[in-house]
Amino acid sequence: MFRRPRAVLDRLFDQPWPAGGLLVGGAARDLLRGVTPGDYDWAVPDTAAAANVLAQAQGGAAFPLDQERGYWRVHLPNGAQHDFVPLPDDLNADLLRRDFTVNAMALGAAGQLHDPTGGQADLQARRLRMVSAHNLQTDSLRAWRAARFEVTLGFRMDAATEQAVREVTAALAAGRLPLPAPERVREELQALLGHQKAAQGVLRLEELGLLALTVPELREGIGMQQGGFHHLDVFRHGVEALHQLLARFSDAPLPLRWATLLHDVGKPHAHMLSGGQNFYGHDKSGALITREILTRLRLPGDDTARAASLVGAHMLPLPQNDTEARRFVHRRRALLPDLLALMLADREAARGAMSSPASRQSYAVALDRVLAALEEQPAPPKPLLTGSEIIALLDIEPGPQVGRVLRALNEAAALGNVKNPEQARAFVQKWAQHPPTDEAKDELHK
Structure with missing residues (x-):
């Protein structure tokens, strides 16, 4: 019998308990350690009935995942997800096929605990222990899951489990075991x-040999010294930047976290192209490499594009006055405020000989200047002229020139230099009489 009083169990668990059902796996683990699960896995005598009863009681939606095997799922309005599978004929055998002892437990409605591997003792000791080495080899994704659980649960692998994980990693690297599907690895990452504590997790992946199987491009920065503002090699600097980001922005979205970790991933390539002289252009090559990495890991296209764009923009010079700040906001509005968070994390992760409290303060002031401009103009000004109006005003054919004029006009409006349609028409006519040079055009497109 589970030691926690039934009253506490009732307080932690506020869903109807399915008739004859057992809460299994990670949901049971979380409930036993006093954490309300977000997702629930149930083993029940009648999956369809249990799913529909819960959905009707909580106002959710029930649907079959696999009708042949009797798998059902319920989505509730509070965001919780409940999966229902048939109650196994041999519960212990089912639990013994799982990955770690803390996940090989099942909890009944009255608090009775099924724990054939000693998971409760490991839970109390904050110990991550495999059910068997065979189980880890059967599904090699469990090596990544072990590293993830150490971070997200605050547990530590025992020696035998860590050795088994390292053996799985070596077998994967040698091709003796097949790599898991990229989508599954992505979910763990x-x-x-x-x-x-994501930064700590990245270092743990490296210790276990899993980073080389996941994001080998990051490892190319190991031992690559930078000097100047930097006190860490390229790899450690990226990890430290992620740490600095999360110390300041605990709710940072995942694309920003990826971009921060990968922001200097282009440096080894740039260093090679320069003959070992510098890292010029690493932001642009880094954006391309970031896109390749995240595409390989099957991240959503929008997340991949945003992370790559952030990496590509992280070396932009910060404005030195209010006008430049407004221009910065206008040109990079789609990346703000995430870009500023990345740039701040990058600078705070650099404490080399050229860095000083004064230089970091100056950088912070420039960031504040951009934030003030963003607060002043959180959305772009309403367009003063349409493309059709510009075509009529200048008596030109539709084409690239119309886009160039519109960009120039919209930027002038964002800077406060053009405030109404009359001024906009005058601006467009003057622009047409004295179009910018190719260099100025390039500057406008940055």
Whole structure:
């Protein structure tokens, strides 16, 4: 019998308990350690009936995942997800096929605990222990899950489990075991990066040999010294930047976390192209590499594009006056405020010989200047002229020139230099009479 009083169990668990059902796996683990689960896994005698009863009681939606095997799922309005599978004929055998002892437990409605591997003792000791080495080899994704659980649960692998994880990693690297599907690895990495101690998790992946199987491009920065503002090698600097980001912005979205970790991933390539002289252009090559990495891991397209754009923009010079700040906001509005968070984390992770409290303060002042401009103009001004109006005003054909004029006009409006349609028409006519040079055009497109 589970030691926690039934009254406490009732307080932690406010859903109807399915008739004859058992709460299994991670949901049972979380409930036993006093944490309300977000997702629930149930083993029940009648999956369809249990799913529909819960959905009707909580106003959710029930639907079959696999009708042949009797798998059902319920989505509730509070965001919780409940999965229902048939109650196994041999519960202990089912639990013994799981990954770690803390996940090989089942909890009944009256608080009775099924724990064939000693998971409750490991839970109390904050110990991550495998059910068996065979189980880890059967599903190699469990190596990544072990690293993730150490971070998200605050547990530590025992020696035998860590050795088994290292053996799985070596077998994967040698091709003796197949790599898990990229989508499954992505889910583990996203869960790890979503935690407050994500930087620690990245280092743990490296210790276990898993980073080389996941994001080998990051490892190219190991031992690559930078000097100047930097006190860490390229790899450690990226990890430290992630730490600095989460110390200041605990709710940072995942694309920003990825961008911060990967922001200097282009440096080894840039260093090679320069003959070992500098890192010029690492922001642009880093954006391309970031896109390749996240595409390989099957991240959503929008998240991949945003992370790559942030990496590509992280070296932009910060404005030195209010006008430049308004221009910065206008040109990079789609990346704000995430870009500022990345730039701040990058600078705070650099404490080399050229860095000083004064230089970091100056950088912070420039960031504040951009934030003030963003607060002053949180949305772009309403367009003063349309493309059709510009075509009519200048008597030109539709084409690229119309876009160039519109961009120039919209920026002038954002800077406060053009405030109404009359001024906009005058601006467009003057612009057409004295179009900018190619260099100025390039500057406008940055």
